Amino acid sequence: MRLADATWTDVRDADIDLAFVPVGSTEQHGPHAPLGTDTLDAVAVAEAGETAYEASDRGAVAVSPPIPVGVAEEHRAFDGTMWVSPDTFRAYVREAAESLSSHGIHRVVFVNGHGGNVAALAEVARRFSRDAAHDGYAAAFTWFDSVGEHASDMGHAGPLETALLRATHPDLVREDRIADARDGAADRWGEWVAGVNLAHDADEFSDNGVVGDPSAGDAERGAELLDTASDALVEVATAVVDRDL
Numbered sequence: 001m002r003l004a005d006a007t008w009t010d011v012r013d014a015d016i017d018l019a020f021v022p023v024g025s026t027e028q029h030g031p032h033a034p035l036g037t038d039t040l041d042a043v044a045v046a047e048a049g050e051t052a053y054e055a056s057d058r059g060a061v062a063v064s065p066p067i068p069v070g071v072a073e074e075h076r077a078f079d080g081t082m083w084v085s086p087d088t089f090r091a092y093v094r095e096a097a098e099s100l101s102s103h104g105i106h107r108v109v110f111v112n113g114h115g116g117n118v119a120a121l122a123e124v125a126r127r128f129s130r131d132a133a134h135d136g137y138a139a140a141f142t143w144f145d146s147v148g149e150h151a152s153d154m155g156h157a158g159p160l161e162t163a164l165l166r167a168t169h170p171d172l173v174r175e176d177r178i179a180d181a182r183d184g185a186a187d188r189w190g191e192w193v194a195g196v197n198l199a200h201d202a203d204e205f206s207d208n209g210v211v212g213d214p215s216a217g218d219a220e221r222g223a224e225l226l227d228t229a230s231d232a233l234v235e236v237a238t239a240v241v242d243r244d245l
Contacts, residue, residue: 108137
C-alpha cells in the first residue's frame, strides 16, 4: 500500500505488518544522472520489496512518501545539491516514524539510498526502538549494501546507481553524457592516507562528482540489482515483523 495514494479508511481497514520509509537525497550524481537518484532508487527498492512481501501472503506493507533531502553536505560544491544537518535529519525521520506508530504501524524499515545517511539512520533506528513512549521498532536498510558481489562496485553515480536508474527510470539517464561522466570520474571515494580519508567533500577528489564507471551499469544489471535488493529487504522485513519485542 502506497500511503500517499491511500485514504485514511484504507489504512484503518488494512492489515498492515510494517512500513517502509524510503530515504534518499537531492544531490549531484555527475553530469549524467539526476539529483534525485538516491531517492528514486530508494523508492524503487521499497516498492519492489512491498510487492514481494505481499506476494508471500504474510500481510501488507505501507510504503510512505520518500524523505528526499538528507545528510549530503559533502556534495555542496555541485549546483542543485540540498542538505540538512544530521540533527535535523535525525529528528525529522524519527518523528515521521513516530507518526506511523501512533496509528498502530509500530514496525518500520528505513529503506535508504544515500551513503551519507547511513550513520544517522542507524542512530534513529536505535533511539526509535528504545523509546518507551511507544511500541515501535525500526531497522535501517541500505540497498547497495545488500546486493552481494555487486556491492564492491558502488562508487557514486557509478555502475550500480546508473544501472538501477537504467532499469527503473531510463528516461532520466543522460546517455549522451556517459562518456564524459566515465572519463572524469575518480577511481575511489576519498583521499586516503594511512587508512584515513582526508577529503571531506566530493569535489576534492572528483571534478565531475562521479566515482566509478557508469558505463559498466546496464539495465540488465539494474534489474538484477533490484531483484537482489528487494529480496534482501523482504528478508529484513520478515525478521523485523517476527522479532519478539
